[in-house]
Amino acid sequence: MTPDEMKARDYILKIYDGDFTKCMHCGKCSASCAAYSAMDIKPHQFPSYMAHGKITELMNSKTIWECLGCSDCIERCPRDVKPGKLIDAVRQAVTRQRGGSHLYPEEIPAMVNPDMPQQLLVSVLRRERK
């Protein structure tokens, strides 16, 4: 791990506030995940990526933007790993970095789908913008 990665790792752990070493790699999180197929690093891989210090890979992953935050994985994890919180922590570590936002209001009209609740757009914008 580079010093930057170590810093990011500590920051992620602070937000995460859980224990990824409890993971027994059962895959309940991935099996429960509604966004699974869109993810490059699957939820059940997050604990081992953390353990092996692959922080840059996690921060560059598609997964952190695909996670819907539905908390199914947190609710069903038999080992109390809280995978959703870990994914969220990585995402926050990215958004809180210096640099650009990941969603701009002007991009939204193209995304609007009449079946989609408006609240969803609002919360996504809040989540992914500085």
Added chain:
Amino acid sequence: MQRIGVFVCHCGTNIAATVDVSKVAEAAKHEPGVVYAVDYTFMCSEAGQDLIAQAIKDYGLTAIVVCSCSPRMHEATFRKVAEENGVNPYMVEIANIREQCSWVHKDMEEGTPKAITLMKTAVAKVNLDSPLQDGEAPVTKRALVIGGGIAGIQTALDIADCGYKVDIVEKDQTIGGRMAQLDKTFPTLDCSSCILTPRMTEVNQHPNIRLFTYSEVQEVSGFVGNFDVKILKKSRSVREKDCTGCGVCMTKCPSKKIPNEFNRGLNFRTAINIPFAQAIPNVPVIDKEHCIHFKTGKCGICAKVCPSHAVDYEIKDEVIEEKYGAIVVATGFNQIDLHKFGELGYGVSKNVISSLEYERIMSATGPTGGHIVRPSDGKEPKDIVFIQCVGSRCAPGDKRGKTYCSKICCMYTAKQSIMTCDHIPGAKCHVFYIDVRTPGKLFDEFYRRAVEQYGVDYIKGNVGKVTELPNGKLRVHGADLLDQKEIELDTDMVVLAGAIEPNPGIRPLATKLTLSIDNDNFLNEAHAKLHPVEAATAGVFMAGTVQGPKDIPETVAQAGAAAVKAVALLAKDKLKTNPCVAQPDELYCNGCSVCANVCPYGAITYIEKEVRDHGLRETRRLAQVNPSLCKGCGACTVACPSGAMNLKGFTNRQIMAEVDSVCQ
């Protein structure tokens, strides 16, 4: 004044590496009463014991202090040496300078002064020791086995074959337990009933075994070798001696819609019922909760149709009182409630079932006569998904599951998938697993057979949810962690390998027997490795899944072990009792009852006694300790407000002398 010998052990380097043993021996020489002190490599060795024996002779020792390991290890050894050489065994004190000193300190600078202090406290105590004699108690030559599953059956047979009387108390109406519900057994695939029922018959016919079925242990008092037990024999409403087990009553009973517990609720039974054909005793029980006669006073058909007039609604519950020398607890397990796993559809879809329910479906004595069919429509499933570790291996504090591995699931799932392929040609089985754990003789070979010979599809991963489709199929959403892909499988039936847990009845029973249980309600052993079948309460043993998850051969082996331990107890004519019991001082006791209230063993009673106190004669209410009930826990000695209660061998004066020597 005592003539004390102090013996300091090196325990190889266990003690000598962090304690300067010669310094400890040297310091001992200056303690009051000490006439001899020495250090030696291994005090417990024969040479070490000879050293003590020689010193007793040469220096006329009256008391001994051994600075060594925990008294749990070698107190008995050194007491024996003392006794053989004419010193009362209770004049031996152990200063634990290993577990509580050398092992926890890093260097001699810390270890040595502490060892010296510990030696001093032991010397201070032994100075006030007085010789004690072991008590004696008789042994009732009869054993009680609680639980009539394979563990209880095997224990009872083994004890009975040694020539001792045994009673089995079984809460259900028949013995047989969980094993009677199983279809085949892994890895040999022999039929569970076929190997169990001959044992059940043997129990029934054994001249040394009495059976109390449909009965519960109500009350236990007494102590090792002398337990007094009250057994509640619930009324079957059928006279056992008259009933022939013909079953006519069951065919005529109009109350037919009661979920059949033996078949895990997969079909119905009548209010008067025998759970299965080989039940022992083969006598029905009238379920008073559902019987029309007991609810309304009408009906009475079973009494009318019974050809041997065995049905009698007036039979009352009975309490049987019996004395026992030893008790074996073998109350077995149950499967956890799977309704909590809503995402897996248990209780929502009829075709999501537990593995124990699946055993009943596969069994020839089950609700479908051994034909594997879906509970929803009775059609043969062509595709079955098995999900492992449901509720096992969860994090501590998990709301739904247990922290432990249930141990048997991997093997029975392999068995169930093999049996499914055998029963239904062309059937496809999928097993979602986290790890496949198959340690055991021919176990892994059996699992490999499922994969290689039967083509069972083992998927490394878990299931997120199971949903029922409009066409009656079940959609299983999961993840394959090896292929990194999402799985969506449409299947006919889902079988959940739910965790096992001790039968809930163990909690009140453990209270009655003063047994210790762990967070999951499994019984705690007296020592996890060296006393694996003994409970912490003397005279109580355990066998089977009440101690932890295990399979049938392990249960049978443990049952044999428990039987031997029980027989070793019953074979004795007299038991030595610990003389370190509480003793009240009549002149200090004011009869306040505080000690009796704190005594966990009911050993303290009160008597009216005439005493002479400074020339005055008066009748006072005084505490009296039954030495055979007292366990020497010391609760009364600290509770007594007037300091009248003393524990022999640990008197208040001795404890204070020890404290003083630490504080000097």
